[in-house]
Amino acid sequence: MYVEMKHINKTFDGFQASRDVSFGVEKGHLAALLGPSGSGKTTILRMIAGLDRPDEGDILIDGKRVNDLPGSKRGIGFVFQNYALFRYMTVADNIAFGLEVQKKRKGEIKSRVEELLELISMKDLGKRFPHQLSGGQRQRVAFARALAPNPQLLLLDEPFAAIDAKVRRELRTWLREMIGRVGVTSIFVTHDQEEAMEVADQVILTNLGRVEQVGTPEEICLSPQTDFVREFIDAKRFEALMGIEKEEA
């Protein structure tokens, strides 16, 4: 297991946002944190990133307990729900920021930025500012910025939430492909089951701060273990989805 959460509890002002959360994600896998709004998905992601501290339990990354390690030392890249691009910096400067902070050499930074701009097919847009980009382009910049310092673990909070339905489908196929190509272990948050089922190797289903079930999309859809999972997952839609994929293949 590359990432492991062990019996995590987290309370905000008396409200318990995580209840005995345990799960693991294998190296190189893409996992989806799926659940209704307010079920504690963002909270889990923020604790892995070191933006929030769990009250109890252990967080392990690559076998090491990281509870006391600041987020910047955990080797992670984070894509925020609204991307949080630095609005007063160009696209290129956004991507370069993490490398500059690490005091990398100028030439090295430049070539890495160019490489990433190419990866996200935005070679000519490096001089633009975030507000001059479309939603999909912003999303790709956020992705490139998170990848720039070569993180071992990529965390994405609702990466497609701000994008309209048509483009969303394209973009998630793109993201799936990119993550596969880079080979980085990734966890993304979503409340859209179709999204989770379509791109993830593994789904972690949350409800009311608890983990309801962990498994492959097939396992969750075909053998739901709790009433909540049974109700939340629309098996028919899943079968239709899989059917479409078979035809395409």
Next chain:
Amino acid sequence: MKKEEDLEKNINPDAVGDGIHSIQKVIEPPKHASRPIVKYILIAVSALFLLVMLVIPLIVALVNALGDGWAAYKEAVLDEYTLKALALTLLATVSAVLVNTVFGMFAAYLLSKFYFRGRQALATLIDIPFSISPVIAGLVFILTFGNIGWMGDFLKAHDIKIVFAVPGVILATIFVTFPFVFRELFPVMNAQGNDEEEAAALMGAGGFTIFRRITFPHIKWALLYGVILCTARAMGEFGAVSVISGHLRGKTNTLPLHVEILYNEFNTTAAFAASSILVILAALVLIARNIVEWKRK
């Protein structure tokens, strides 16, 4: 049909922004909307109002200041006490701007980036100088730091003089201009949220780097605007300073106080000459303010 098109053209899609600055952009009136006569009446009324309230008094001030000739004006302006008053006004203004800029930034940062109990109460407290009469503020300072005051014995024992002394003048100026920088910064910082800063911190940026590269570019125009408002108010402050200064000529007199004293002594030329310095300073601030507003877009 045609009218609708015109209307659409006049709504600037870029003009989503904060406060007053975007208003100028959004409400660009449609060209054929109202009859020209209404427009001219409104212009005439505004112009007349400005003429009576602003232009004529300013001209009168300048005419009076130069009424006894250029030499007399120069003498009045270069008078020892006038220069001392000017120096104290500048000292108090610079102090107020420095203190309130630092304080305003810390307070805006605290209230926009952290959530805690009493946050709202603190924001309201900071606004008190806006709602309280400056004269009362001055009296409160006398009651706190004066001889009979709450801290009087302590200050006396340590030989610190605040009331009827320069520190009191500075303190009063700081007090009345307290909220300006905070008021300008707070909405801007609040709207920015924490995400960009968190993102930078996650990449390993330190507090100073985060401030310099992410927070500051975002707030710089608001900050400058707050500083300018603060400067304008500090230079013109009369009430609070008047109560706490004791009007000691050449010691605790600021320019506005000095003008009043000269005027009360029927020394009209000198009074208006001293006023003209304030008018010039105000004009400079006004120009700076317009530049900032324009740069801010």
